[in-house]
Amino acid sequence: MAHLKSKSGSLLIKGGHLVDPAAGVNALMDVLLRDGQVAEVAAPGKIKGGADEKFDARGLMVAPGFIDLHVHLREPGQSHKETIVSGTAAAAAGGFTSVCTMPNTVPVVDTVEWVVWLQSPERGAIVNVFPVAAATRGSQGVQLSDFRGLQSAGAVAVTDDGKPILDDNIMREALRLGGELNLPVVQHAEDTRVTEGRPMQEGANSFRMGLRGQTAAAEASIVERDVHLAQQFPNARLHVAHLSASDSLKAVRRGKKNRVRVTCEVTPHHFALTDEDIRDYDANYKMNPPLRSASDREALLVALADGTVDAIATDHAPHALHEKEMEFERAASGITGLETALGLAITRLHKQHGIPIARILELFTAGPARVFNLQGRGTLARGSVADVTIFDPKKKWTFEAAKSLSLSKNTPFDGWVLTGKVMATILGGRVVWRG
Amino acid sequence: MEEAARGSLLDIESLEAAELLTLLRSARRMNPLRPRPLLRGKRVVLLFYESSTRTRSSFEIAAKSLGAQTVLVQASGSSIEKGESLLDTGDTLRAVGADVIVIRHPSSGAARVMAAHLDIPVINAGDGMHEHPTQALLDAYTILQHKKSLKGLQVAIIGDIVHSRVARSDCHLLSKLGAKVVLCGPPELAPDLAATIAPGVRVTRHLEDALRGTDVVMLLRVQKERLAGLKIDLNQYIVRYQMTLARLKLARRDAIVMHPGPINRGLELAGDVADCPQARILEQVRNGVPVRMAVLARALGK
Ligand SMILES: [Zn+2]
Numbered sequence: 001m002a003h004l005k006s007k008s009g010s011l012l013i014k015g016g017h018l019v020d021p022a023a024g025v026n027a028l029m030d031v032l033l034r035d036g037q038v039a040e041v042a043a044p045g046k047i048k049g050g051a052d053e054k055f056d057a058r059g060l061m062v063a064p065g066f067i068d069l070h071v072h073l074r075e076p077g078q079s080h081k082e083t084i085v086s087g088t089a090a091a092a093a094g095g096f097t098s099v100c101t102m103p104n105t106v107p108v109v110d111t112v113e114w115v116v117w118l119q120s121p122e123r124g125a126i127v128n129v130f131p132v133a134a135a136t137r138g139s140q141g142v143q144l145s146d147f148r149g150l151q152s153a154g155a156v157a158v159t160d161d162g163k164p165i166l167d168d169n170i171m172r173e174a175l176r177l178g179g180e181l182n183l184p185v186v187q188h189a190e191d192t193r194v195t196e197g198r199p200m201q202e203g204a205n206s207f208r209m210g211l212r213g214q215t216a217a218a219e220a221s222i223v224e225r226d227v228h229l230a231q232q233f234p235n236a237r238l239h240v241a242h243l244s245a246s247d248s249l250k251a252v253r254r255g256k257k258n259r260v261r262v263t264c265e266v267t268p269h270h271f272a273l274t275d276e277d278i279r280d281y282d283a284n285y286k287m288n289p290p291l292r293s294a295s296d297r298e299a300l301l302v303a304l305a306d307g308t309v310d311a312i313a314t315d316h317a318p319h320a321l322h323e324k325e326m327e328f329e330r331a332a333s334g335i336t337g338l339e340t341a342l343g344l345a346i347t348r349l350h351k352q353h354g355i356p357i358a359r360i361l362e363l364f365t366a367g368p369a370r371v372f373n374l375q376g377r378g379t380l381a382r383g384s385v386a387d388v389t390i391f392d393p394k395k396k397w398t399f400e401a402a403k404s405l406s407l408s409k410n411t412p413f414d415g416w417v418l419t420g421k422v423m424a425t426i427l428g429g430r431v432v433w434r435g
Numbered sequence: 436m437e438e439a440a441r442g443s444l445l446d447i448e449s450l451e452a453a454e455l456l457t458l459l460r461s462a463r464r465m466n467p468l469r470p471r472p473l474l475r476g477k478r479v480v481l482l483f484y485e486s487s488t489r490t491r492s493s494f495e496i497a498a499k500s501l502g503a504q505t506v507l508v509q510a511s512g513s514s515i516e517k518g519e520s521l522l523d524t525g526d527t528l529r530a531v532g533a534d535v536i537v538i539r540h541p542s543s544g545a546a547r548v549m550a551a552h553l554d555i556p557v558i559n560a561g562d563g564m565h566e567h568p569t570q571a572l573l574d575a576y577t578i579l580q581h582k583k584s585l586k587g588l589q590v591a592i593i594g595d596i597v598h599s600r601v602a603r604s605d606c607h608l609l610s611k612l613g614a615k616v617v618l619c620g621p622p623e624l625a626p627d628l629a630a631t632i633a634p635g636v637r638v639t640r641h642l643e644d645a646l647r648g649t650d651v652v653m654l655l656r657v658q659k660e661r662l663a664g665l666k667i668d669l670n671q672y673i674v675r676y677q678m679t680l681a682r683l684k685l686a687r688r689d690a691i692v693m694h695p696g697p698i699n700r701g702l703e704l705a706g707d708v709a710d711c712p713q714a715r716i717l718e719q720v721r722n723g724v725p726v727r728m729a730v731l732a733r734a735l736g737k
Contacts, residue, residue: 204631208448210543210565210603280436280551281544325552326521327542329563 009052010034011429015044016057016390020064021362022369022379031062033386033429041382055431057390060423063361064380065097065127065387067368068338069186069265070161070241070313073099073129076114077106082318082407084118087338088126090316090406092433094338095364095422097387098128098377099316103139104162110134110145115153126432127425128387130156130372135174135185141165147177156372159186161241164222166192172229179235184263184372186239189222189248190289199329200290201275209281211329216296219289220247227255227262239371240264242315244289246299253308263371265313268337268344271300273412283324283331284412287317304363305355311368312360314341318408336406340399342391343418350393351419357393364389386429395421439550442535442734443557446547446566447607448633455575455611458729462576465500465725465732472502473737479503480533482524483560484510484540489696489720490560490569494537497727501737506533525549535734538562543600556734564598570695571604573726575612577719578651581691586613591645591686593618593676594655594703596625601695602655603632610635619645620676623665624657642676646685654678654694657703669702678704680711691715 011033018029018041030047032040040047068091074082084101091099101118103109109118109131117123118131133155137143139162147158158178165171165187178185195214200206202213223240224247230238240252243264255262269287274294278285285291303309317334324331342364349355369378376384401414425433439445447455465471479498483491491507498505508528510516515524521540528536535556538546543563550557561567575585582588590609596602596618609616610633618625618638630638639645646652657676662669683692692704692714700706709716 202628204628207597207626207628208603208632210563210600212564281547282436322520322522325548327540327548328544329542 008035010039011053011055011426012047012051013055013057013062013388013390016060016062018062018380019358019361020380021358022064022366023381026358031380031388033388033426036386036428038380038382038384038386041380055390055424059392060390061357061393063389063391064365064378065425065427066095066342066364066389067098067374067378068096068314068316069100069311069368069371071099071101071316071338072104072318072334073101074318075105075123076117080320084123084125084129086405086407087316087318088129090336090338090404091127092425093405093422094340095342095389095391095425096127096338097389097425097427098130098374100130100132100156100372102132102161103134103159108134108139110137110139112146112149112153115150115155119154127427130374132157132159132186134158135160135165136170139163141167141170144170144173144177147181147183151181151183156374157184157186157239159188159241161186161188164188164190164192168225168229171226172232175230175236175238176233178237179233182235182237182373184237184239186241187222187226188241189219189226191218191222194218197329199286200278201292203275203293205275205278209278214290216245216247216292219245220251223248224251227251227260230255230262231258231260236261238262242267242270242289242313243309244270244292244296244300246296249299249303249308256308263310265311266300266304266309267313267315268341269335269412271297271304272344272348281328282412283326283328284335284410286328286331286333287315287335288333301349301353304349305359309363310371312341312345312363313368314338318406319410320408324410336404336408336411338406339404340411340413340418342422343397343399343420344413346393346420347418386426388426389422390424390426391420391422393420395419397421437551439547440554440556442736443550444568444730444734445550445557445559447568447571447604448566452611455608458572458733459576459579461732462572462726462729465728467496467500467724467728470500470502473732474498474501474503474735477503477534477735478532479505479731480528480536481505481507482528482536482538483507484515487539487561489723490539493723494560494727497724498731500724501728501731503731521545521549522552525553529553529555535731558730558734561600563600565600566604567600568604569723569727569730570601571608572730573719573722574605574653574693575608576722576726577693577715578691580718581715582650585609588614588650589617589648590614590651590653591617591619591649592653592655593642593645593678594620594624595657595661596620596629596655598661599655605653606632606636617645617649621667621672623667642682643685646682649686650690652678652683652686652690652692654692654703656697656699659702673702677702678708680705680707683708683711683713693719696720
C-alpha cells in the first residue's frame with residue numbers, strides 16, 4: 001500500500017464512545033494515537049500525560065477506520081470518471097481509511113508495474129489504497145496472472161471484476177494457487193452467458209418497463225460452482241463480490257458450514273433498494289449485479305445481521321454523466337457509494353431493521369480486514385494502525401450528489417435524508433477529513 | 436430526472452383517465468380531409484431509429500394536416516449512424532428549430548430519456564418493448580366507434596405480448612378506462628408477470644377462455660424467428676392460438692377484430708379473418724391520423 005506519511009506526534013481522542021468489534025469494546029473510552037499507532041485505550045480521563053492535539057469526541061462514536069473491499073478508482077486510464085485523488089477524497093469523506101481498488105482499468109492492472117504505480121506516493125492518495133490485481137492476463141479469463149509477483153508488489157487479492165471468471169479450470173487453478181499464497185480470489189459472480197442484454201432483474205417492473213430481465217440464478221449458479229471448487233482446496237480463499245441474491249447466500253452458508261474458506265460482501269444499494277425502485281429509466285438505478293427483488297433484499301438483511309456476510313463494500317463505480325444519460329440498456333452500470341455507505345447502513349440497517357451499530361461497524365472494519373488479511377487494521381487495539389473513523393450516529397443530513405467529492409455524481413441517493421454522519425477521518429494519526 | 440416538457444406524450448401509464456378521454460374527444464374533432472392550420476409555422480421532427488411505414492406516414496400526414504412542416508430524420512444515413520448519442524441528437528434537432536420531436540426507438544425508455552433532457556415536447560412513437568401510446572389511443576378510438584363505452588368491455592389480446600409495446604400501452608389504457616383485459620398466449624409470449632401491469636388484466640393459456648364473451652379480439656404480430664428462438668413449435672402455435680373464423684364465433688356476435696399491423700396472414704390469424712366483416716384493421720390505420728393530429732395539437736398547446 002501507499003506509504004502515506006503518518007504524523008509523528010500524538011492525538012488524544014477524548015470522551016467518545018469507542019466501538020471496536022474486533023477487540024470486543026463498546027463503551028466510553030479515550031484513545032491515544034502516537035506516531036501512527038494506537039498507543040493507549042482507556043476509560044475516560046484515565047490516559048495520563050499530554051498529547052500534542054486533542055479531539056473532543058463527546059457525543060460521537062469512535063471506530064477503527066472503515067475498509068472498503070470494492071472500489072473503482074478508475075486509474076489508470078479513465079480519469080474522466082475518477083482519479084485516485086478524487087476517489088480517495090470521497091472515501092475519506094465517507095469515513096473510509098482504506099480502499100481496495102479494482103483492476104478493471106485501462107489498461108487492466110495485471111502486472112507488478114501497475115500494482116506498484118497504484119501505490120506510489122505520486123498518486124496523491126488521501127487514504128490507503130490497496131490494489132486488487134487481475135486474476136487473469138488482461139482479465140481475459142484465459143491465462144492466470146503472476147499471483148506471486150503481484151502479491152509481493154502489494155496486491156491484496158486477485159479478481160477479474162467487471163466480469164466473472166467463467167471457465168471452470170481457470171477458476172479452479174486460481175483458487176488452488178491463491179490458496180497456496182493465502183491470496184483471496186474475488187469473484188464477480190455473473191453467468192454472462194445468460195445476462196447479456198438483460199439490464200435489470202426480472203419482475204413486474206422489468207415487464208412494465210419493457211426491459212428484458214435476468215434472474216438471480218445468473219449469480220447464484222456461479223457462487224454455487226465456486227464454493228464447490230473452493231471445497232477441493234483446504235487453503236483456497238474465495239470471496240464473493242457484491243453478493244445480491246438470496247440463493248447465493250444459501251451457497252455461502254453451505255460453504256461456511258463445510259469449512260470452505262468463503263467470504264462475501266454486500267453493497268449498500270442492494271440492502272437499501274430493490275428492482276421496484278427503478279423509475280423513469282434513470283440509469284442511476286442501473287448496476288451490475290442489478291437491484292434485486294424484495295425477497296432477495298430481505299435475505300440480505302438477515303445475512304447482514306446473522307454473520308453470514310463478512311463486509312459491507314460499496315462497489316463505488318463512478319461514471320461520467322454522458323455515460324449514464326442514455327438509453328437504459330446501453331448506459332454504463334454502477335453507482336458511486338463511498339459517501340453514502342455509513343448513512344445508508346445506519347438509516348436502513350440500524351434504525352429500520354434493528355441491526356446493532358456494533359455489528360454494522362464490524363462489517364465496515366474487522367470483517368473486511370479479515371477478508372483481505374489487512375494486518376493491524378480494522379481494530380483500535382493497542383499497537384494497531386492509527387486509522388480512525390469518528391461519526392455522529394444520530395445526526396440527520398441530506399446527501400447532495402452535486403457536492404460529492406467524487407468526480408462523478410451517478411447516484412440514486414441524491415437528496416436522501418440519512419442518519420449517521422462522518423465527523424472526522426483519521427489516517428495514521430492525522431486528521432484527513434473533518435465533517 | 437427532469438420532468439418532460441408540457442405536451443409530451445411518453446406513455447399511457449402516467450396519464451389519467453380524464454386526460455385520455457380529452458385526447459380521444461379532441462381526436463373526434465380532427466379530420467385530415469378538412470385541414471386546420473393549428474400548427475402553422477411549427478416544425479415537427481420525425482426521428483425514426485427504426486423503420487416504420489404506418490406510424491411514420493400517419494404522423495407525417497397528421498402534422499401536415501395541421502399546417503406544420505415535417506422533417507424526417509432516420510438513423511441510417513445520418514449522424515446517428517456515426518455514433519452520435521441520443522441526447523446529442525436531441526440537442527441538435529432542438530438547435531435547428533424543432534418545436535416537437537416524434538421519436539421511434541428500439542430501446543425501451545429512449546423517449547423518456549430524451550424528454551427529460553429537452554425543453555420541447557417529445558412524443559413517443561414506440562420505444563422498444565415499452566409503450567406505443569398513440570397506437571393505444573387509436574385502438575381506443577376505433578373501439579369507441581363501435582361500442583358505446585370501454586367501461587365493462589372485455590378485450591382479448593392474443594399473441595406475442597411480452598415483446599409488444601402495443602400490448603403494454605393497450606393494457607394501461609383499457610384498464611384506466613374500465614375495460615377488462617385478457618392476455619392470451621403460451622408462457623414464453625404471455626408470461627404470468629404480464630397480469631401485474633395494470634388492474635383488471637389477467638392471463639390465460641386457453642384461447643377459448645380468452646374469446647368467450649369477449650367484445651374485442653386484438654391480435655398481435657407473431658414473428659416466426661422469435662418462435663424459433665424461444666423453441667416454440669410453429670405448427671403447435673398455429674393449432675393452439677391462430678385466430679380462425681370458427682374460433683371467432685366463440686366471441687360475442689358483435690365482437691370486432693383488431694391488429695396493430697403489419698399482419699402475418701396464416702400465422703397469428705387465418706387470411707379470411709383479416710378480410711371478414713368484423714375486422715377493423717384498416718379502420719385502425721385510418722384512425723391513426725386524427726388521433727395523432729390530436730396528440731400533436733396537444734403537444735403544442737392547441
Ligand atoms: Zn463486479
